[in-house]
Every structure is written in C-alpha cells, then in structure tokens.
Amino acid sequence: MASARPGAAIDNGPLIREIDFAPFKMRVSADRYRDPEYHARERERLWMRCWQVAGRQEELPEPGDWKVYTLFDQSWLLVRGKDGTIRGFVNACRHRGNAFCQGKGHSARFTCPYHNWTYGLDGALLAVARPDFDGTIEDFVGDKDELGLIQVPVDVFAGFIFLNPDPAAEPLLDYLGEVADLLRPYKLDEMVPVGLNVREAIDCNWKVIQDAFQEGYHIQGVHPELIPAMDESKERYGFFGDHSVATGPFGASNMVDLSPDEQVAVIRALPGTFPAVAQALPRFEALVEQCRDASGELHFTDQTGVRQLLQQATRETWTAQGLDVSGLTDTQMSDNHFHTVFPHLFMTIRGGECTTILSWPHPDGDPNRCVWHVINLMWLPPEQRRAAMEPLLEIAEGDHFTYFLPLEQDWEQMQHQQNGLRNRTLKETVLTKQEVRLAHYHAVLDAWLERGRNG
Numbered sequence: 001m002a003s004a005r006p007g008a009a010i011d012n013g014p015l016i017r018e019i020d021f022a023p024f025k026m027r028v029s030a031d032r033y034r035d036p037e038y039h040a041r042e043r044e045r046l047w048m049r050c051w052q053v054a055g056r057q058e059e060l061p062e063p064g065d066w067k068v069y070t071l072f073d074q075s076w077l078l079v080r081g082k083d084g085t086i087r088g089f090v091n092a093c094r095h096r097g098n099a100f101c102q103g104k105g106h107s108a109r110f111t112c113p114y115h116n117w118t119y120g121l122d123g124a125l126l127a128v129a130r131p132d133f134d135g136t137i138e139d140f141v142g143d144k145d146e147l148g149l150i151q152v153p154v155d156v157f158a159g160f161i162f163l164n165p166d167p168a169a170e171p172l173l174d175y176l177g178e179v180a181d182l183l184r185p186y187k188l189d190e191m192v193p194v195g196l197n198v199r200e201a202i203d204c205n206w207k208v209i210q211d212a213f214q215e216g217y218h219i220q221g222v223h224p225e226l227i228p229a230m231d232e233s234k235e236r237y238g239f240f241g242d243h244s245v246a247t248g249p250f251g252a253s254n255m256v257d258l259s260p261d262e263q264v265a266v267i268r269a270l271p272g273t274f275p276a277v278a279q280a281l282p283r284f285e286a287l288v289e290q291c292r293d294a295s296g297e298l299h300f301t302d303q304t305g306v307r308q309l310l311q312q313a314t315r316e317t318w319t320a321q322g323l324d325v326s327g328l329t330d331t332q333m334s335d336n337h338f339h340t341v342f343p344h345l346f347m348t349i350r351g352g353e354c355t356t357i358l359s360w361p362h363p364d365g366d367p368n369r370c371v372w373h374v375i376n377l378m379w380l381p382p383e384q385r386r387a388a389m390e391p392l393l394e395i396a397e398g399d400h401f402t403y404f405l406p407l408e409q410d411w412e413q414m415q416h417q418q419n420g421l422r423n424r425t426l427k428e429t430v431l432t433k434q435e436v437r438l439a440h441y442h443a444v445l446d447a448w449l450e451r452g453r454n455g
C-alpha cells in the first residue's frame with residue numbers, strides 16, 4: 001500500500017523547476033571553508049551541541065565492548081553495557097581527570113591506570129584504590145554515587161551510534177524528525193560494512209565533502225561516465241528540518257533514443273559504479289527474456305521498461321534473500337536517494353545498500369583539512385553478517401587509499417576546490433539551481449552559528 005511507504009513523500013517531491021527559490025540564498029561565504037575564527041565558532045556552536053555520528057553499532061557487538069570517539073581535543077568513551085545499551089561518557093576520570101581509555105577494547109569494568117579508580121560499564125564509580133588508607137570512600141571523596149563518569153547523550157539509529165556533547169541535547173529522534181521515518185524502511189540497522197570501510201585525512205574543509213555529495217551538477221565535469229546511468233532532469237528534492245534528500249534516477253529519458261537492447265546494456269553496466277546492482281541482474285535478465293517475442297526481439301512498454309524491470313528484479317531479489325522491502329517504494333528500489341543528515345552524515349541509499357560518507361574537522365585544527373570515513377553498507381542475512389563484515393581500515397597520514405572510480409574522482413576534485421577556497425580574495429561562492437541543497441545546508445549552518453540551535 002503506497003500510504004505505508006514514507007518514501008512516497010520523496011517520489012512526489014518537487015523537481016528543480018517546481019522549487020520556490022525565493023527563500024534560498026544562492027551565495028555562500030568562502031570564509032567558512034578556511035577561516036580559523038569561523039572554524040572556532042563552528043566548534044563551539046555546532047560541533048559541541050549537535051548530534052553527530054561516532055560509530056556503527058556493529059563495532060561494539062558485545063556487552064563490555066568499547067571505543068573512544070574524539071573530536072578536536074575532546075574525547076568520549078562509547079561502551080555497550082550489560083543491558084545491551086550503548087552509552088557515552090566523557091573520557092576523563094572523576095579523580096583527577098585522566099583520559100583513562102585509548103583506542104578500543106573489551107572490559108568488564110574500567111580501571112583508571114593513574115590511581116586505579118574503577119568504574120562499571122554503566123559509568124558508576126565502583127571502587128577507589130586503598131579506601132582503607134584513611135577510612136571509607138565516602139569519608140574522603142564524598143558520595144560515591146555522585147562520582148560516576150560524566151554521561152553524554154548517545155543514541156543508536158539506523159545502526160549509527162550518534163553522540164551529542166551537549167548534556168541538554170534534544171532527543172535524537174526529535175532532531176531527525178521525518179527523516180527517521182524515511183530511513184527506517186531501508187533497515188540500515190541490519191546492514192554491515194562490506195568491501196569498503198576506510199577512514200583517512202584529506203586536504204579540504206569537512207563541508208567541502210558534504211557539499212560535493214549534495215549536488216549532481218558536477219557529474220558532467222567530474223564523472224562523465226555516470227551520465228548514461230543518470231537522469232538529472234528527474235531528480236526529486238525533499239527538505240526536512242535541518243536535513244535534505246534528493247533522488248538520482250537511473251536514466252529513463254536519457255534512454256529514449258536507445259534500442260531496447262542498448263537500454264539493457266546500460267543496466268548491465270551499472271554494477272561498475274553501483275556494485276550491489278549485480279545481485280539483482282540474474283532476475284533482471286530473466287525478466288528481460290520474458291519481453292522477447294518469438295523471433296527473439298525485445299519489446300518494452302511504458303509500464304515494462306528496463307527501469308521497471310530493474311525495480312521488480314531488485315524487490316524480488318532482496319525479498320528472496322530475507323530483506324523485507326515492503327516499506328520501500330519502487331523508486332527506492334532502483335534509484336539512489338542522496339540523504340544528508342546535518343551536519344556530516346551523507347548517505348547514498350538504494351534498497352539493500354548504502355554508501356556512507358562522513359566528514360569531521362581534522363584534529364590538528366586546520367580548517368583546510370578534515371577526516372573522512374567511507375563505509376559501504378550492505379544488507380546480508382543475519383548469519384552472514386559477522387563473517388562478511390569489513391574491518392575499519394585507518395590510513396596513515398600521507399598515504400592514500402584508492403577508491404572506486406567516482407569516489408576517486410571526487411577525492412581529487414575536492415582538494416583542488418579547497419586550494420581555490422584558500423584564496424582570501426575569493427569572498428563567496430555562487431550556487432546554481434541544481435545546488436539548492438547546498439543553499440539549504442549552509443542556511444542551516446548559519447542558523448546554528450548565529451544563535452545556536454537551542455537559542
């Protein structure tokens with residue numbers, strides 16, 4: 001039933017020519033990509049107050065699994081408790097502030113190596129070393145219950161561990177709003193990293209990355225090989241609070257001049273760019289065969305073109321594997337949906353798969369640099385997930401991982417853009433209509449920086 005599919009809201013979203021551009025400011029200050037003062041304000045007003053992705057739930061599969069999440073000079077401990085809940089704590093011992101955890105690990109409890117104060121997985125202070133030295137704990141440190149680790153808001157959605165450094169943060173689901181309803185049917189929480197899970201530093205501002213993935217305008221310049229597969233004239237847009245989405249329809253009108261066999265060839269070539277399409281190809285080929293007449297000639301109609309066949313094949317393939325795609329629309333079966341969860345989570349999602357691009361300011365504090373993390377998430381039957389899971393690959397500074405072609409093209413381009421943005425005589429950048437999501441994104445950022453989200 002269409003009404004049971006939240007994605008219908010995006011299927012019916014506006015095309016570019018239907019968007020009212022009056023509220024959008026189509027110029028963006030260049031300082032935000034390079035200015036240390038802007039960067040400092042961003043740190044205090046945005047990063048120290050916003051929900052941000054600190055990891056994936058499958059990184060902490062068992063109670064007692066923990067990892068440290070850092071941003072700038074701040075560090076927090078994420079730990080899965082005995083009750084299965086993932087909690088976040090400031091990584092500072094309540095005794096004299098030691099950052100007692102480094103990296104990741106598994107523990108039944110945490111003992112600060114400085115003077116051996118011990119905390120439970122729930123952050124409670126369990127024991128103080130040598131309490132009998134001069135009485136009980138309470139005698140000399142006060143109420144033990146008051147001296148647990150400082151907790152910060154942490155929640156898990158779509159398999160991502162979100163953390164907010166602000167103890168007064170609104171609930172994550174309130175912040176996500178309608179986007180949570182749009183994302184739920186994809187079952188991202190049942191996906192795991194497959195084939196690609198890489199984190200490395202890159203020489204551009206963290207927003208240059210988020211910008212680049214929010215527009216299809218650069219396909220002609222940077223990714224010409226994608227042109228046959230995409231139909232930009234049919235992109236749909238959606239704006240939901242701080243967040244936004246656009247669709248990337250596989251070529252429909254682009255194909256009008258192609259013969260049926262040539263159209264089939266375009267679909268067959270898709271896995272070169274979108275590997276998971278390969279899974280649906282056997283079923284797709286079978287459906288194509290049903291469209292041949294007695295002489296073997298292919299005949300498509302408006303209702304049964306390659307696009308519809310790909311959608312049907314994808315739905316049937318995933319369903320056969322055990323993924324419930326009943327909450328997804330046909331468009332979500334075939335077309336990439338480009339989601340931006342403000343400020344730094346970008347996802348290209350199709351039924352059964354999601355390429356995630358995260359970016360954070362670089363720990364060295366230089367606004368011209370950042371860290372990005374690329375994760376290819378894929379749905380797999382539960383019993384296959386652990387074995388197929390791609391471990392995180394952290395690339396050393398100065399080295400570079402070679403990605404699949406379009407991502408490699410973006411990697412190079414974004415650093416060229418930053419080199420231009422460093423130029424102080426460039427005051428602002430100018431957006432075209434197809435970059436309307438950037439206008440929305442930077443207006444949201446302006447609002448955070450001007451007043452802070454909570455006033």
Ligand code: FES
Nearest residue numbers: 093095096112115
């Ligand atoms: S600083 Fe942690 S026990 Fe002293």
Ligand SMILES: [Fe+2]
Nearest residue numbers: 212222406410
């Ligand atoms: Fe790109």
